Each structure stands twice: as structure tokens, then as C-alpha cells.
Amino acid sequence: MINRRDALALMAGTTVSGVWPSLSAAQDEPEFAPSRMGLVTYCSGHRAKAMKREKPDFNLFEPSTYLAHCRKLGAGGMQISLGVLGTIEAMKLRRVAEVTGMYIEAIIGVPREPKDVERFEAQMKTARTAGAQAVRTTIIPGRRYEYFDSLEMFREYEARGRRALELAAPIAEKLQLPLGVENHKDHRDDQRVALFEHISSEYVGACVDTGNSVALLEDPIGTAQALAPWAHNVHIKDQAVQLYEDGFLLGDIPLGQGFIDLKSIVDLLRQQKPDIKFSLELITRDPLKVPCLTEKYWATFPELPATDLARTLRDVREGATDNLQYVSKLSPEDQVKLEDANVRASLDYARDHLGL
Secondary structure (H helix, E strand, O other): OOOHHHHHHHHHHHHHOOOOOOOOOOOOOOOOOOOOEEEHHHHHHHHHHHHHHHHHOOOOOOHHHHHHHHHHHHOOEEEOOOOOOOHHHHHHHHHHHHHHEEEEEEEEOOOOOOHHHHHHHHHHHHHOOOHOOOOOEEOOOHHHHHHHHHHHHHHHHHHHHHHEHHHHHHHHHHHHOOEEEEOOOOOOOOHHHHHHHHOOOEEEEEEEEEOOHHHHHHOHHHHHHHHHHHHHEEEEEEEEEEEEEOOEEEEEEOOOOOOOOHHHHHHHHHOOOOOEEEEOOOOOOOOOOEEOOOOOOHHHHOOOOOHHHHHHHHHHHHHHOOOOHHHHOOOOHHHHHHHHHHHHHHHHHHHHOHHH
């Protein structure tokens, strides 16, 4: 709801300083051919740090600043943490997105206990006012095979995640704002679908990550098929893979340069959800280790089929490449250059080859 003072300010339009942003800059053409794919803030970590080193007061992830950054690159929108904004500020952000034809999605943490519901609702209201079409969240901390030492520990945190969604669902329903839960190397597909069936809300579903479930020995297309009926938003990424002594390496690289069949996944998701937004989540970092041949990896997977391990290792062997990026070995300046190049190549590929 908007209060009387804010309503009068909005009615006054551009005659009130600071109510509406100047739209002239927002209406300028991007520096690159536009894509409908947006960017998650995680794509820009090195650039944000570099800009802050140059100007300590500068924050690339201030929402209007990042929206302008995405616009400049030709991205179709952004997924970002909005926090709690004033009504005028949120509506200004919405206005710029509408004028430029961009989308906004919010990143919000679910309420972990009843006293946290008020914070969650305030952030959801901000997202709604800012024109967010969906929200992304996670419910279980860490990577399952790294964070948890036992099945009992995993089940404890799994139950906490379920309770958090039970608290979040009524807010999402009241505001009619879809909440997408990312498959974050935590649940396997059948567990996540069972959770959505338990919550049983049209406003609580999946943020489909196209690469994460590989780390849980699942096929990316199979994950997309399982989660598509529940999908509210998408983290699109490609992965370079390579065997190592304890399992395999999994590294984010530009779209089209990895082993994931992105075209099939995009077509599948768009067939079921034609209006769903795809946001690039390419984190420029060293490849992650998936130690699936170690005893600890299996601590929380008492019934994981050996056939899934065999299929995954076969796919990794057949799709192995030597283009894994070892970012920590680079200077800060070169890290920024690589990150920028990764984003640029992905935006171009999404536009030219995926119809995004």
C-alpha cells in the first residue's frame, strides 16, 4: 500500500525532485545488441570489487545502478537483492525497468522462524512494488556433500528448510508473488518435487538451475523435466567438466562452451512456461571439486543408485574439456577482464543461439 504523501508525490510526477528518475539515459540504446537474458549479481563480483577499489563509496549492486549496468551490456533484466526500499524508490526502479523493457527479479532469504516473517514480508512487498516478476531463494545451506557429515544432520536442516517454506508460502500467496527455490546442490529432483507437493502452492516452486544438479549425479535435462511444472524462474549456466582422482571438476564457463545441452533445456522450459525469465548465473571462479569417489560424499546418500554415478562419470569423461578457468591464479585486473568476457560471450550466445 502507498501512503498519502507518497501518492501526492507520484501524482506530481517530474515536478517533484527525485520522484521519477530522468528517463533520458535509460532510454539510450545499449552498447551491445540486446538479449532477453538477464544477469544475476553473482556474475559481476570481480567488477563490483574493482569499482569499489577505485571509488569506496560506489556500490554496483545498488539496484538502480545494477539495472543500468545490465542495460548497458544489453541484458534483458536483473536478479538482485533489493532488501527493503521506500515506496517511491521501489516505484522509481519499476518505472525505469518498464520504460526500458527490462525485468526485475529479487533474491530474498526465506524466514527461518516465525519472528523472521515480518522481515520476509517487508522484502517481498518491496519486490512486488518494484515490479519483480518472481523471487529466488534457497532453503538448505552449503553444498550437500561438503556441508553435511551425516544423513541425520542433513535431515535436520532439510526439516528446517521445509518449515521455512511453510512460513513463506502464505506471504507469497497473499502478495501473489512467485517464489522460486533454487536446486542448490541440496535436494535431488525427487526430494524437491516432493517438497513442492507438500507445500502445495501455485506461488511456491522452482528456480531451475541448469548446472547445479550435476554435482548430485543427476542429468541436467532430467532435472529440467522434473522441475519444469513448478518453475518460476531460471538460473542458466554452462559447465566445463574434467575427471580428477576423487571424482570430477565442475566449472562455470560461458554459455555454449560446456557440456550441457542448453538448447534442449531452454526449449523444454519455455514450452511449459512461455513467459519464464532466464538469468545468467556464471560465477567467475576456480572449478569446484565434486568428490563423488570419496566416502564422505555418500554420507547423505544412502540410496543413491550406482547407475547415476556410472552415467555421470561417463558423461564427464565424454564431455571433458581443457577450458576450465583457474581464476585465483590471475591478477585482480585480469579477473575482471575474464569475468567481463565470460558475461559478454554468454549474452551473445543466449541471443544468437538460444533465442534469449
